[in-house]
Amino acid sequence: MTIPAHETAGARIVVPVALEGRPYDIHIGRHQLCETAALIAAMAPGAKVALVTDESVAALHAPALEACLQQESITSTRITVPPGEATKSAAQLIALCDALLAAKIERDDLVIALGGGVVGDLTGFAAAVLRRGVRFVQMPTTLLAQVDSSVGGKTGINTSHGKNLIGAFHQPVLVIADTALLDTLSQREFKAGYAEVVKYGLIDDPAFFDWCEVNWSRIISGGPERDHAVAVACRAKAAIVARDEREEGDRALLNLGHTFAHALERLTNYDSTRLVHGEAVAIGLALAFRFSQRMGLCSGQDAVRVSRHLDAVGLPTTLQQVPGGAGTAQEIVAAMGQDKKVRRGVLTFILARGIGKAFIAHGVATEEVQAFVESEFAGESGTANASNAGRAR
Amino acid sequence: MTIPAHETAGARIVVPVALEGRPYDIHIGRHQLCETAALIAAMAPGAKVALVTDESVAALHAPALEACLQQESITSTRITVPPGEATKSAAQLIALCDALLAAKIERDDLVIALGGGVVGDLTGFAAAVLRRGVRFVQMPTTLLAQVDSSVGGKTGINTSHGKNLIGAFHQPVLVIADTALLDTLSQREFKAGYAEVVKYGLIDDPAFFDWCEVNWSRIISGGPERDHAVAVACRAKAAIVARDEREEGDRALLNLGHTFAHALERLTNYDSTRLVHGEAVAIGLALAFRFSQRMGLCSGQDAVRVSRHLDAVGLPTTLQQVPGGAGTAQEIVAAMGQDKKVRRGVLTFILARGIGKAFIAHGVATEEVQAFVESEFAGESGTANASNAGRAR
Numbered sequence: 001m002t003i004p005a006h007e008t009a010g011a012r013i014v015v016p017v018a019l020e021g022r023p024y025d026i027h028i029g030r031h032q033l034c035e036t037a038a039l040i041a042a043m044a045p046g047a048k049v050a051l052v053t054d055e056s057v058a059a060l061h062a063p064a065l066e067a068c069l070q071q072e073s074i075t076s077t078r079i080t081v082p083p084g085e086a087t088k089s090a091a092q093l094i095a096l097c098d099a100l101l102a103a104k105i106e107r108d109d110l111v112i113a114l115g116g117g118v119v120g121d122l123t124g125f126a127a128a129v130l131r132r133g134v135r136f137v138q139m140p141t142t143l144l145a146q147v148d149s150s151v152g153g154k155t156g157i158n159t160s161h162g163k164n165l166i167g168a169f170h171q172p173v174l175v176i177a178d179t180a181l182l183d184t185l186s187q188r189e190f191k192a193g194y195a196e197v198v199k200y201g202l203i204d205d206p207a208f209f210d211w212c213e214v215n216w217s218r219i220i221s222g223g224p225e226r227d228h229a230v231a232v233a234c235r236a237k238a239a240i241v242a243r244d245e246r247e248e249g250d251r252a253l254l255n256l257g258h259t260f261a262h263a264l265e266r267l268t269n270y271d272s273t274r275l276v277h278g279e280a281v282a283i284g285l286a287l288a289f290r291f292s293q294r295m296g297l298c299s300g301q302d303a304v305r306v307s308r309h310l311d312a313v314g315l316p317t318t319l320q321q322v323p324g325g326a327g328t329a330q331e332i333v334a335a336m337g338q339d340k341k342v343r344r345g346v347l348t349f350i351l352a353r354g355i356g357k358a359f360i361a362h363g364v365a366t367e368e369v370q371a372f373v374e375s376e377f378a379g380e381s382g383t384a385n386a387s388n389a390g391r392a393r
Numbered sequence: 394m395t396i397p398a399h400e401t402a403g404a405r406i407v408v409p410v411a412l413e414g415r416p417y418d419i420h421i422g423r424h425q426l427c428e429t430a431a432l433i434a435a436m437a438p439g440a441k442v443a444l445v446t447d448e449s450v451a452a453l454h455a456p457a458l459e460a461c462l463q464q465e466s467i468t469s470t471r472i473t474v475p476p477g478e479a480t481k482s483a484a485q486l487i488a489l490c491d492a493l494l495a496a497k498i499e500r501d502d503l504v505i506a507l508g509g510g511v512v513g514d515l516t517g518f519a520a521a522v523l524r525r526g527v528r529f530v531q532m533p534t535t536l537l538a539q540v541d542s543s544v545g546g547k548t549g550i551n552t553s554h555g556k557n558l559i560g561a562f563h564q565p566v567l568v569i570a571d572t573a574l575l576d577t578l579s580q581r582e583f584k585a586g587y588a589e590v591v592k593y594g595l596i597d598d599p600a601f602f603d604w605c606e607v608n609w610s611r612i613i614s615g616g617p618e619r620d621h622a623v624a625v626a627c628r629a630k631a632a633i634v635a636r637d638e639r640e641e642g643d644r645a646l647l648n649l650g651h652t653f654a655h656a657l658e659r660l661t662n663y664d665s666t667r668l669v670h671g672e673a674v675a676i677g678l679a680l681a682f683r684f685s686q687r688m689g690l691c692s693g694q695d696a697v698r699v700s701r702h703l704d705a706v707g708l709p710t711t712l713q714q715v716p717g718g719a720g721t722a723q724e725i726v727a728a729m730g731q732d733k734k735v736r737r738g739v740l741t742f743i744l745a746r747g748i749g750k751a752f753i754a755h756g757v758a759t760e761e762v763q764a765f766v767e768s769e770f771a772g773e774s775g776t777a778n779a780s781n782a783g784r785a786r
Contacts, residue, residue, distance in 0.1 A: 090487040101554040129522070132549065132560045133639070156525065159487075161494040167525045168561065246526070 003228045013231045017151065017238040019245060022171050026151060026234045028227055030180040033061075037068035039174060040110060040137065049076040050105050052096065052123040053114040054083040057141050060184050061114060065139075076112075077103040085270040085277075087118050088157045090166070096126045100134075110135050110173075116142035117149035117277065121164070124155030128170030138172040142185060143193025144278050146177040147200075147233035152241040152251075158270065163262055169246055177234065179227050190220055191314055192278025195257075197229050198313075199285060200236040202306065203253050206356030208232055213309050252360050256350040257284030263335035264319075267327040274323045282315035283322070291372050292351045302354045319376050329373035333366050396621045406624045410544065410631040412638060415564050419544060419627045421620055423573035426454075430461035432567060433503060433530065442469040443498050445489065445516040446507040447476040450534050453577050454507060458532075469505075470496040478663040478670075480511050481550045483559070489519045493527075503528050503566075509535035510542035510670065514557070517548030521563030531568040535578060536586025537671050539570040540593075540626035545634040545644075551663065556655055562639055570627065572620050583613055584707050585671025588650075590622050592678060593629040595699065596646050599749030601625055606702050642753075649743040649751050650677030656728035657712075660720040667716045675708035676715070684765050685744045695747045712769050722766035726759050 012029035027035070040049065049069060053062050058080050069076045079099045081087050105111060111134055113123035120138050127136035138150035156167020182190065194216065201209030218225035237254065244251040261277065261284035268274040286307045292298035307317040319326045326332060336347060349364040405422035420428070433442065442462060446455050451473050462469045472492045474480050498504060504527055506516035513531050520529035531543035549560020575583065587609065594602030611618035630647065637644040654670065654677035661667040679700045685691035700710040712719045719725060729740060742757040 090483070094483040097559050098552060098554070101552060101558055125522075129518075129549075129559045129561055131558060132547070132562055154525070156522075159491060159494060161491070165494060165524060166490050166522045168522055169525055 003224055013227060015231060015234045015238055017171075017175075018242045019171060022173075024171060024173050024175065026175040026177060026238065028146075028177045028179065028231050028234065030178065030227070032176050032178045032180075033065045034068035034071065036065070036137070036139065036174075036176045036178075037072045037074060039176075040069070040112075041072040041074060043173065044108065044110050044135065046108075047074070048103070048105060048109045049074050050079055050100055050103050050109070050111045051076050051114060052079045052081065052111060052119060052126075054081050054087070054116075054119050056083045057115045057119065061141060061181060065112075065114060079103070081119065081122065083118070085118055085158070085272060088122050088164075090157060090159070092122060093126060093157050096122060097130055100126060100130050105130065105134060107131050107134055110137060112137045112139055113150075113172075114139045114141060115145070116140065117145045120145050120150050121155050121167070122157060124153070124170055124172065125157060125167050128155055128168035133170065135173045136170070138175040140175070140177055141181045143182055143190055143230075144196055145193075146179070146182070146230050147193065148196040148237065148254075150175050150177070151234055151237045153245065162266060163270070171245075175234075177230055179222070179230060182226070183222060187220075187314075189276070189278075192276045192282075194219065194313055195278040195282040195285065195310065195315055197233050198309065199254075199256055199281065200233050202285060202289075202352065202355055203236070203256055203358045204356050205232070205236065206354075209309075209355050216309075216313055250360075252348065253350055253358055256352070256358050257281050257286075257288045259336055259347065259349055260284035260287045260332075263332050264322060264326055266335045267331060268322060268324065279316050282310045283317055283319065286310060286317035287319075287372075287376065288350060289352055290376070291349075291369070292353070294372050294375070295351065295368070298352050298354050298357075302352075305355065319373070320379075329370050329377060332373050333370045336369070337366075396617055406620060408624060408627045408631055410564075410568075411635045412564060415566075417564060417566050417568065419568040419570060419631065421539075421570045421572065421624050421627065423571065423620070425569050425571040425573075426458045427461040427464065429458070429530075429532065429567075429569045429571075430465045430467060432569075433462070433505075434465040434467060436566065437501065437503050437528070439501075440467070441496070441498060441502045442467050443472055443493055443496050443502070443504045444469050444507060445472045445474065445504060445512060445519075447474050447480070447509075447512050449476045450508045450512065454534060454574060458505075458507060472496070474512065474515065476508075476511070478511055478551070478665060481515050481557075483550060483552070485515060486519055486550050489515060490523055493519060493523050498523065498527060500524050500527055503530060505530045505532055506543075506565075507532045507534060508538070509533065510538045513538050513543050514548050514560070515550060517546070517563055517565065518550060518560050521548055521561035526563065528566045529563070531565040533568070533570055534574045536575055536583055536623070537589055538586075539572070539575070539623050540586065541589040541630065541647075543568050543570070544627055544630045546638065555659060556663070564638075568627075570623055572615070572623060575619070576615060580613075580707075582669070582671075585669045585675075587612065587706055588671040588675040588678065588703065588708055590626050591702065592647075592649055592674065593626050595678060595682075595745065595748055596629070596649055596751045597749050598625070598629065599747075602702075602748050609702075609706055645741065645753050646743055646751055649745070650674050650679075650681045652729055652740065652742055653677035653680045653725075656725050657715060657719055659728045660724060661715060661717065672709050675703045676710055676712065679703060679710035680712075680765075680769065681743060682745055683769070684742075684762070685746070687765050687768070688744065688761070691745050691747050691750075695745075698748065712766070713772075722763050722770060725766050726763045729762070730759075 015026040111127045113120045140146040140150035153171035156164040159165045219229045261280035264280045289303040289306045293303040347364045349361045351361045352358045408419040504520045506513045533539040533543035546562045546564035549557040612622045654673035657673045682696040682699045686696040740757045742754045744754045745751045
């Protein structure tokens with residue numbers, strides 16, 4: 001697998017999301033702020049813009065984007081929310097809607113989400129419900145958001161009952177993945193996003209997983225490998241979303257590793273000093289493959305290969321690596337019970353018959369899961385990972 | 394215009410709402426609680442039910458419905474919200490979502506809204522955003538809700554900036570308009586709902602308006618006229634919603650009288666002791682016709698006929714009849730500026746060329762509106778209504 005010639009030239013890559021009646025494009029490449037303003041001016045002539053961002057991102061990127069908007073004579077109002085997962089709350093949602101109404105954002109105007117998954121999910125949800133729906137543009141500023149949360153229209157907030165339990169499907173009209181914005185990410189944040197990149201290889205693209213094993217350090221350092229990886233991920237997600245927008249079938253495959261991940265995030269109180277989403281996903285991916293191995297579905301070789309790669313990148317792959325502990329096996333299984341993927345009390349899991357061979361397994365017995373988690377705590381997770389225990393980040 | 398034979402027999406009337414991909418039926422008739430339970434059991438075998446209602450309605454109808462659900466072996470949890478427009482708040486929305494999550498309502502379960510427009514709008518919105526969308530059934534218990542808010546999927550809450558400014562389009566899977574439930578309504582509440590009934594005649598069905606002029610007292614007292622009126626209204630609304638679900642065109646016709654009404658409700662702080670929605674709509678309808686007359690669009694005869702009929706029923710038709718006052722002309726026009734129907738600062742009004750000849754007028758100048766409202770305050774609204782001033786309810 002090599003990078004196509006037109007991508008190595010550093011040109012912008014456009015990935016269409018073919019949703020019937022509401023198609024949109026994802027633009028991937030470096031330094032696109034002013035192109036974005038031009039696209040918006042063409043898409044919504046005369047529209048006002050509300051630029052929603054968080055305090056950290058605002059300091060880095062908001063003035064440059066605002067200058068580009070001004071060049072296109074677009075009136076914009078900046079709305080800043082606090083950084084961090086706690087911002088995905090009902091209180092922040094209402095405050096944001098109030099701020100958008102105060103900015104007199106109407107049905108024909110545009111809301112831009114400039115930030116990571118938190119800003120994108122919160123802003124997308126606010127755009128979904130403000131005046132029963134206004135248009136919005138995703139400008140993801142983290143790798144995680146560029147390859148996952150900004151594409152596909154899932155928006156939402158967390159509640160005391162769990163993550164994303166209140167939300168809407170609301171598709172953006174445009175996604176701008178400016179890969180230059182990722183240069184300011186910390187190593188930890190970049191690597192966390194990388195877990196979602198490698199996930200696409202694990203689901204159904206073994207050649208991409210092979211390529212990641214060789215090229216991961218160049219994805220992190222930047223250059224055409226980064227843009228290519230983002231494009232592969234977006235194409236994979238766009239294809240799944242186009243055939244199953246509302247997760248009534250295939251889209252659930254994207255949750256590979258996520259049932260475990262959500263439980264771990266819940267048990268660490270969404271405290272990013274302990275565990276960020278991508279780290280939870282890395283552990284979840286490793287667990288999903290070892291669970292598949294235990295169920296006799298997947299070879300031990302593939303399970304080890306998954307953990308070894310994530311480990312090489314510097315991502316956690318075991319429950320022991322959750323700082324402060326992940327709770328007991330019983331607590332983990334109970335935390336899974338509040339997942340949206342639960343139907344009639346039965347867990348739906350994404351399991352794998354090997355790398356690139358993920359599938360949706362309905363009706364996984366909670367006893368099986370609990371026995372597996374207990375075995376993980378007992379340190380039966382294989383030598384490749386045991387060596388990694390206690391060495392989080 | 395006479396009632397069709399199959400309606401006079403007291404049989405249930407089924408009005409289909411032909412939305413592509415999400416069609417549903419409205420069942421109109423008396424004593425349908427146990428039929429409803431049977432329909433739900435057939436529609437969602439094994440589903441849990443959350444029954445959302447308000448304290449007043451709960452006392453009247455919840456035990457009977459719960460007994461019917463129990464007969465069908467449907468597990469139900471009752472969730473009660475306070476009665477009144479103030480319940481359409483962000484705080485109540487979040488509390489309701491929390492209660493639905495605590496009741497472990499999942500994607501395959503059902504939420505029933507048993508109540509008036511407040512319960513229907515709040516519950517429908519909660520169902521729209523809970524786990525990004527669960528199914529819900531509308532069981533409207535007021536005339537207003539049966540002929541208007543329960544049909545068409547508009548859900549939402551109010552904010553300090555205005556009414557229904559946060560919400561979603563979320564269609565019910567079933568609407569049960571049990572006309573026997575209306576027997577417990579106060580005369581005031583019934584008449585307020587009647588304003589929305591007569592609106593359908595004013596929009597595009599002059600024969601129905603003629604029929605209403607003759608039969609209105611029988612609609613209030615019950616019997617086949619009531620069921621027929623609800624069915625005509627639902628059919629009219631279903632037809633408009635089917636061709637324009639998201640109000641990008643024709644659906645705006647349903648707002649006849651509502652731009653004025655929303656402003657009046659806002660200026661009376663949604664205080665139902667002063668003005669309920671249907672009363673505001675009655676004034677709004679009379680104003681819309683007199684404004685149309687002033688613009689040279691509609692005959693004075695038609696404008697007078699509209700006011701005279703609403704007056705005969707006992708509904709208010711002038712700004713002078715707003716208890717405590719409706720504010721100044723300037724305040725009324727300013728209050729209109731926060732309406733969802735505003736685009737780029739220009740008001741969209743529903744005007745009429747006569748009874749049954751309503752149309753969407755884009756770009757009505759606010760100066761015109763203000764001059765008209767000033768003339769209304771000056772008592773230039775015609776002898777038919779001047780006699781009614783100060784005699785609210």
